[in-house]
Amino acid sequence: MKHYLSSGIAASLLLGSASFAFAASELTIESWRNDDLSIWQETILPAFMKAHPDIKIKFTPTAPVQYNAALNAKLEGGTAGDLITCRPFDGSLDLYSKGYLKNLQGMATLDNFPDSAKGAWSTDDGSATFCVPMAAVIHGFIYNKDAFAEIGVEPPKTQAEFMAVLDKIKEDGNYIPMAMGTLDQWESAAMGYQNIGPMYWKGEEGRKAIVAGTGKLTDEGWVKPFEVLASWGPYLGDGYEAQSYPDSQTLFTLGRAAIYPSGSWEIAGFNRDADFKLGAFRPPLPAEGDSCYISDHTDIGIGLNAASPNAEAAMKFLEWMGTKEFAELYSNAVPGFFSLSKHEISLSDPLADEFISWRKDCQSTNRSAAQIVSRGTPNLWNEMWVVSANVINGKQSPQDAANQLQKGLSSWYEPQMD
Template identity: 45%
Template sequence: MFRYLLWVVVLCLPLDVLSVTLTMETWRVDDQDLWQKTLSPILHQTLPEVDIQLNPVKTSDYDATLRQRLDNNAAGDLIICRPYDQSLALFQAGHLVDLTEFPGMENFPRFAKSAWQTDTGAATFCLPIASVIQGFFYNVDIFKQLQLQPPTTREEFFAVLERIRQDGRYLPLALAAHDNWVVSELGFLNIGPAYWKGEDGRLALIHGERPFNSAPFVAALDELRQWKPYIGPEPEQRTEAQTVKDFAEGKAAIIVAGSWSIPQFTGKVNFAAFHPPVGKRGDACYFVDHTDMGIGINSASPHKEAAWRLLEWMSSDEFAEAFSNAVPGFFSLSNHFFELQNPVAQQMMSWRDECDSTIRLGAQFLSRGEPAFNAQLNQLSQAVVLGTRTPEEVADQIQQALASWYGPQARAN
């Protein structure tokens, strides 16, 4: 009888008395204020009993640290998920709850869900949250001063760079050539989709229908080679921090950029964005809209029910709008319609209506073996832009390495 009365009392308690704090593993080290000041107050209108505590790890250490915590049963209730292979490995190891039947998944398009599904698409293990978009930022005041327009074709792009170089007052193109991931991700993978036609070329590479040393990939590397006269003296010494500083202080006219950098420049410089130029007027445009962030539930969490309810809220239109406006440059992957307050973020999101989008070339399948495609692409893209290797040499080396372990390319050879 006493046990029955105790349960009656518990069930009659207000929800905020039965509160639970969910711990979230994340590489977003600056997001605690975002949750406390912006997202949690909105969340509490729906789930007043749920609080969020972040357990952040810097991005370079996140994968190894997270796996160690999961293996030691010391990880939080929620896992911010990398796309594709890293999170797939966690699911296959039994660390992530199967979300295949999660009702909120209906709010996300197939391409968004595919980043957190098994290879066959039979199981889904993370809820899509956000993508990031890649392109170019330009200094609006410098462009006005030099009477320049944002370029839409490659010919216009190089004409703009040359005009800025001849003027002599500004760095034409800020590129962190010291940091090879920047050259690869924001250089080669930024301009490349216009050459290999986005998803068509990416899937052709995955299926072994086209080798990496074929014309479109070599041509993209060759354009990267042509950037060298415009990225400043001693480019091998120019770090990401330096290029961000140069653009923020108005010393550089254009910077290769990802949308995640929008907050770094907002309020410091008058800037806007343009998408990667096309070959000639009338050509279809392409850009990288990369599935960057999902969220999963730790299968060892003692609070799975509360975590499930949180994910239901995170699949809503309310969260999509709140998150995308609170973190300019991270775009909800949901089908919900919403407006963005940041003008540069809104401009970049509008490319979805103008151009075809794709994801980064090596995100899926191609970096599972050794030598990993992404690691090679980082190193060798840098060699091309610094002029120490030719585009043809680099393309041949990457193709040979890929064919050495990746079945579809081995068979294509």
């Protein structure tokens, strides 16, 4: 802890002046969001420090791929920052189980978040919550408005309309209907299966049934989205099997593809790189009149290092994270990463505003393999990568893909064992 104090004040500290000890607090935030460094330095932290001039905060990110290892090393060595940016579910649960994160249960600010948000950073039984929810990303389809106008198509609302739009774009011949490859596999699961799937397995109802063992991954609601994915191949362009995630991003931002299956996390980059008007539409309903579900995935939170010498000041920041001020500030500063709080907020980015508007009509759910069911071997989430890509590539049938997922899960997860 650094002190910006005169020797006289330092002497009073030795006599136990709690007020001066608090005034000396300088906090450090650990994070993997190195691309957000300037936003935190120039927008978010100054807003907090203006209201709390006695607390100084530094945002010290690590590269995303290095974050987990670096953070664990710092925590083990006792050199980690006061505030820890938390990935959702099992990674942060492991940190809490090891005693590195403080139990925040009972904090008033947590009342400003729904249980679905707090669940990403709570123990399985809900007895402890160890990170304050910060933001979620929402899955959907981003499209080239200029291309749609040129071809004469409208954003589809149902699966039948979606296929008709893809057919018209392909028939026009000037655009690849959808920019997505299967080389890296994870896109097939994240941007494909998890994007459209909640509509079929009914969001949290279906996800929780798998966790409880009352539902199977071979049930109709889990096979149907694979059947939809099996139809995507002819619309992804030549050579999509060898197309990487960056390749797909480039195809879309260069205006060569009309639709990009993805989510709100792309907004800032696409706003920067695309020179055409952007729009977004929800995952299509299986049929007109069906209920709407969206993958509104808890992505990021912040917790308190249990060994922090500045816990009182750090708690001030965590309390602020539950306010409307923070929700609106963060959601506008980082378009596409939406506050998880219950506050009604206004967004200045029209594409971000479109994504978040879906919460009014649709039920939110997390990615189906994010909690509990990917703790064993084979890892369910990694298995979803493989089979989703195989289905799109025509190498595996939808039923076989579902059978493989169920067989793998039931081999180690007791609630799913026959």
